[in-house]
Amino acid sequence: MNESRKRDEGSPDAYQVVGKSERKLDALALAAGRAAFTDDQAFPHLLHAKLLWSPHAHARIRRIDAQKARELPGVACVLTHEDVPRVLHTTAGQGFPEPSPYDTPMLDHKVRYVGDRVAAVCAESRAVAERALKLIEVEYEPLPAVFDLREADAPGAPVIHDEPDCRAVIPVPYEPARNIAAKVDMRVGDLDAGFAQSELVVDHEVETHYGQHTPIEPHITICYLDDYGRLVIRTSTQVPFHVRRIVAQSTGHPLNQIRVIKPRIGGGFGAKQEVLEDIVAMLCLRTGRPVKLEYTRAEEFVSTRTRHPAVIRVKAGFAKDGTMQALHMRARTNTGAYGSHALTVVCNCGAKTLPLYRCPNIGFDADSVYTNLPVAGAYRGYGGTQAAFALEVVMDDAAAKLGLDPIELRRKLHIQAGEGSPVFRALGEGKEGVEQKIGSCKLPDCLNRGAAAIGWTEKRAAPRASGRYRRGVGMAALMQGSSIPEIDMGAASLKMNEDGSFNLLCGATDLGTGSDTVLAQIAAEALGTSLDKILVYSSDTDLTPFDVGAYASSTTYLSGQAVRDTAFRVRDQILEVAARALGVPPAEVTLAGGVARAAGKQVSYSQIALRALYEQDQFQIGAIGSAISHVSPPPFAAHFAEVEVDMRTGRTTVLSYVAAVDCGTAINPKLAEGQIEGAVMNGIGYALTEEMCFNAEGRCLNASFRHYRIPGPRDLPDLRTILVPTHEPTGPYGAKSVSEICINGPLPVLSNAIFHAAGVRMIRSPFTAERVWRALKAAE
Amino acid sequence: MRIALTINSELRELEVAPGETLLDALRGAGYTGVKRGCEAGTCGSCVVLLDGTPSFSCLLFAAACEGRKVTTIEALGAPNRPHVIMSAFAEEAGVQCGYCVPGMVLTTHALLEQNASPSEEEVRGALDGHLCRCTGYVKQVRAILKAAERLAEERAAGKESSR
Numbered sequence: 001m002n003e004s005r006k007r008d009e010g011s012p013d014a015y016q017v018v019g020k021s022e023r024k025l026d027a028l029a030l031a032a033g034r035a036a037f038t039d040d041q042a043f044p045h046l047l048h049a050k051l052l053w054s055p056h057a058h059a060r061i062r063r064i065d066a067q068k069a070r071e072l073p074g075v076a077c078v079l080t081h082e083d084v085p086r087v088l089h090t091t092a093g094q095g096f097p098e099p100s101p102y103d104t105p106m107l108d109h110k111v112r113y114v115g116d117r118v119a120a121v122c123a124e125s126r127a128v129a130e131r132a133l134k135l136i137e138v139e140y141e142p143l144p145a146v147f148d149l150r151e152a153d154a155p156g157a158p159v160i161h162d163e164p165d166c167r168a169v170i171p172v173p174y175e176p177a178r179n180i181a182a183k184v185d186m187r188v189g190d191l192d193a194g195f196a197q198s199e200l201v202v203d204h205e206v207e208t209h210y211g212q213h214t215p216i217e218p219h220i221t222i223c224y225l226d227d228y229g230r231l232v233i234r235t236s237t238q239v240p241f242h243v244r245r246i247v248a249q250s251t252g253h254p255l256n257q258i259r260v261i262k263p264r265i266g267g268g269f270g271a272k273q274e275v276l277e278d279i280v281a282m283l284c285l286r287t288g289r290p291v292k293l294e295y296t297r298a299e300e301f302v303s304t305r306t307r308h309p310a311v312i313r314v315k316a317g318f319a320k321d322g323t324m325q326a327l328h329m330r331a332r333t334n335t336g337a338y339g340s341h342a343l344t345v346v347c348n349c350g351a352k353t354l355p356l357y358r359c360p361n362i363g364f365d366a367d368s369v370y371t372n373l374p375v376a377g378a379y380r381g382y383g384g385t386q387a388a389f390a391l392e393v394v395m396d397d398a399a400a401k402l403g404l405d406p407i408e409l410r411r412k413l414h415i416q417a418g419e420g421s422p423v424f425r426a427l428g429e430g431k432e433g434v435e436q437k438i439g440s441c442k443l444p445d446c447l448n449r450g451a452a453a454i455g456w457t458e459k460r461a462a463p464r465a466s467g468r469y470r471r472g473v474g475m476a477a478l479m480q481g482s483s484i485p486e487i488d489m490g491a492a493s494l495k496m497n498e499d500g501s502f503n504l505l506c507g508a509t510d511l512g513t514g515s516d517t518v519l520a521q522i523a524a525e526a527l528g529t530s531l532d533k534i535l536v537y538s539s540d541t542d543l544t545p546f547d548v549g550a551y552a553s554s555t556t557y558l559s560g561q562a563v564r565d566t567a568f569r570v571r572d573q574i575l576e577v578a579a580r581a582l583g584v585p586p587a588e589v590t591l592a593g594g595v596a597r598a599a600g601k602q603v604s605y606s607q608i609a610l611r612a613l614y615e616q617d618q619f620q621i622g623a624i625g626s627a628i629s630h631v632s633p634p635p636f637a638a639h640f641a642e643v644e645v646d647m648r649t650g651r652t653t654v655l656s657y658v659a660a661v662d663c664g665t666a667i668n669p670k671l672a673e674g675q676i677e678g679a680v681m682n683g684i685g686y687a688l689t690e691e692m693c694f695n696a697e698g699r700c701l702n703a704s705f706r707h708y709r710i711p712g713p714r715d716l717p718d719l720r721t722i723l724v725p726t727h728e729p730t731g732p733y734g735a736k737s738v739s740e741i742c743i744n745g746p747l748p749v750l751s752n753a754i755f756h757a758a759g760v761r762m763i764r765s766p767f768t769a770e771r772v773w774r775a776l777k778a779a780e
Numbered sequence: 781m782r783i784a785l786t787i788n789s790e791l792r793e794l795e796v797a798p799g800e801t802l803l804d805a806l807r808g809a810g811y812t813g814v815k816r817g818c819e820a821g822t823c824g825s826c827v828v829l830l831d832g833t834p835s836f837s838c839l840l841f842a843a844a845c846e847g848r849k850v851t852t853i854e855a856l857g858a859p860n861r862p863h864v865i866m867s868a869f870a871e872e873a874g875v876q877c878g879y880c881v882p883g884m885v886l887t888t889h890a891l892l893e894q895n896a897s898p899s900e901e902e903v904r905g906a907l908d909g910h911l912c913r914c915t916g917y918v919k920q921v922r923a924i925l926k927a928a929e930r931l932a933e934e935r936a937a938g939k940e941s942s943r
Contacts, residue, residue, distance in 0.1 A: 021873070023870050023871055023873075024870065024873065024875060024876075026875075026878070027869070027870035027873075027875040027878070028859040028862050028866060028867070028870045029859040030875050030877075030878025030881055031862070031865075031866035031867075031869045031870055031875050031878065031881050031882070031885055032813070032853060032854075032856070032857055032858050032859050032862060032863075032866050032882075033812070033813020033814070033852070033853035033854060033881075033882035034813065034854075034858060034859055035878065036812070037812075037815075037879065039807075039812070039816075040812040042810075213913070214911075214913055215877070215879075215913060216815075216817045216823055216825055216877070216879045216880050216911060216912065216913055217815070217817065217825075217877070217879045218817070264877070264878065265877060266815070266817075266877045266878075266879030267876075267877040267879060267913050267914055269913065294816075296819065297817070297818040297819065297820065297822075297823075511877065512876040512877025512878065512879075512914050513876065513914075514873075514876065670872075670873040670919070671873055673873070673918075673919070674873050674876055674914070674915055674916075674919055677915060677916030677917075677918045677919065678876065678913070678914045678915050678916045679916075680916060681916035681917065682913065682916075704818070704820060704822065705818055705820065705822035705823055705911065706820065706822050710911060710913065711916075711917075712907075712908060712909075712910075712911060712917075713903075713904045713907035713908055713910065713912075713917045713920075713921065714904050714905065714907075714908050716904065716916070716917045716918065716921070719916060719918055721918075
């Protein structure tokens, strides 16, 4: 960063808007039920769409006949694979060209999991559409299926993508004939020598399970033709610009004839980084009428996206003093029936964990396999969740065997400000990564303050209880990233109005996180005005500049840079107009509180805008700007928990949980805390109760909130969040990311706490009462 | 069929289909603050007050609500004249995506009518049946406790001034 930019940013103590817990701009309208979600706008003559889902895990469609469905009164359109173009694409809403393979057509002559698309109907009512689905005659030729990720690439395993045209579109290994959707490896130093000279080697293989994001608003899309015949896609998405590009690709409709609008969205967590809108667009284009597709809760579970289950083995070698000599991770993820995010999630297993500890010899071998189960995709944590589990239980065991406190071992080994890691360069997202040095890291403070808050020293030293209920404490250290370096891009535009207010238009997508508010705070700070003067409008492909969307922990960090830089350019224009108005050189003018001052005189932003718009040297004060990042500064966190294990039933209760987080400057501390609390609770649910279960035919048995238990208000432990401020030199006003990192904590923290409490090592998630009970029985 | 019921203190006649849920009937009549999350009475985003009691509108037949009093979020306040509970949710950052919040605000309203100063435990108990995936509930529980305090202060001030 250059010097003037640093000066423009000022010092953290002097921030007027940044660092304040301003009320989320849309909060009152949301609380009052007025802010409009996708389905809250009425469309006359709306058609209701329903999809026919595969009852088979793997089958070829021998014959499909929709005649009777088409003849049903009230049915407007039925689409089968015979009626639509077959364009293989990826549903992963990622940058272009995508690192995920092109293996998905809109509809196909083959189905690859129970819940795969077979056909689509739209009709005058949902009831008629549902009746029509039953009238579609499908003759399936069932094929052998594979469900276990360990067996997916075995010789003779059923080939899930046997179509000749599926392919990777970037130069990466892709072997569909062996069900290998992605593969990556990396070596630093000499792994064998590192292990040979290690005095202690700790080795664990963990296994994680299918989980679903469960946004409370299920996926929903309304497509309509506007007055000019252009296709408008009003949709609950994290990635409006990728929706536009991928729907154009899948339907063949010209991109310039598509507009995507994201209204308020009821949560995403990665599930809505997936582009499933193409079929609705096609129904709309065929009928010329507005069409709505709203997933049921059961469909949301099975037919949207899930978290990649994984088997991850971590082997670490240490010298007696705790120095790490060698670190090897072997990761395999199950991408389900399609390869959405297969490569990038498995890359992130290594990329978001291995740099955390200093080690000269590192190995990473990873792949992702197809199975005949629901499709995995992006889910908050994105591989970091699965891999942190493996690494942090290894660290816990290593500390015990070295006779060190677990905190002490992390303190000794973790990466620090000014240091780099060879992993940053070696592992990117579908290509080589980017070298970087850590610009800010207050993990030591996170460890100290978190330990004090949980009462670590006393609780750790207390002898293990002997009764039925046993308490223990565990911890883990974590890192993530902030945006995908040299891939992600964000942009914004700003223009000034007569009253000194500004329209901020940004492509960034607020999915409930509060990013509209955070970006407005950054704009207000940079412009020297108050938050109420910033009018935000975001995520509309016709009106706002491009942004990759809400994923990869990029919005505050990267879109925030775009907003800040755009605001600085607008500020320069304000300075010039103010200088002319005040009759002084621009360098003498200072801006604050919506007023420009120089030489004892002042002029308000409103006067400046009026001058520029109506009076002299007329022009629109405004700018458009964009940002990419050459680094992805990790936020860091230390998590702690105290649990109580019922030795008779195996039931584990989280008594208290502490998350101490270094996310750089928290632009809005309350919203940052909210990200941490939400992520931790989601992580606790994933670690203890949430698990999609399948029968022998690959059918999900618990696609409902009654049977897939996410945490409710009564499951809330004593949850404490500690923000440990740092100043990230590359981030806007020192900010890094905060949204994902904390979902990675609960798996290792609770495994480590259960071990401390009950002496059993949980390596298979979730840690249900049954699994803990079985582990206790096995240990007896 | 036509049914008559009171929605937000207004007598309304609605044309509903047999089997139509109260959720669909309300949304169809423009009360879009009522949200659909599961249609199984498990997430709470469709909660309305039926004769003052929080009820899952996705589990009720509209036709069964003939003659009943329904209160939706629209009755409680608006962004420019928010109810104290709405303001507390907004100020305490209890609103992230906000999809679950209208239902929670209504449940809170019913709770505070019954119990003006609930304990944290009682708040969590009352919220049982509402799911939120964004917030982890921490700030929502705090918002409700704050709303209770504010309402108590308002009542105290009201008594003061009426003396």
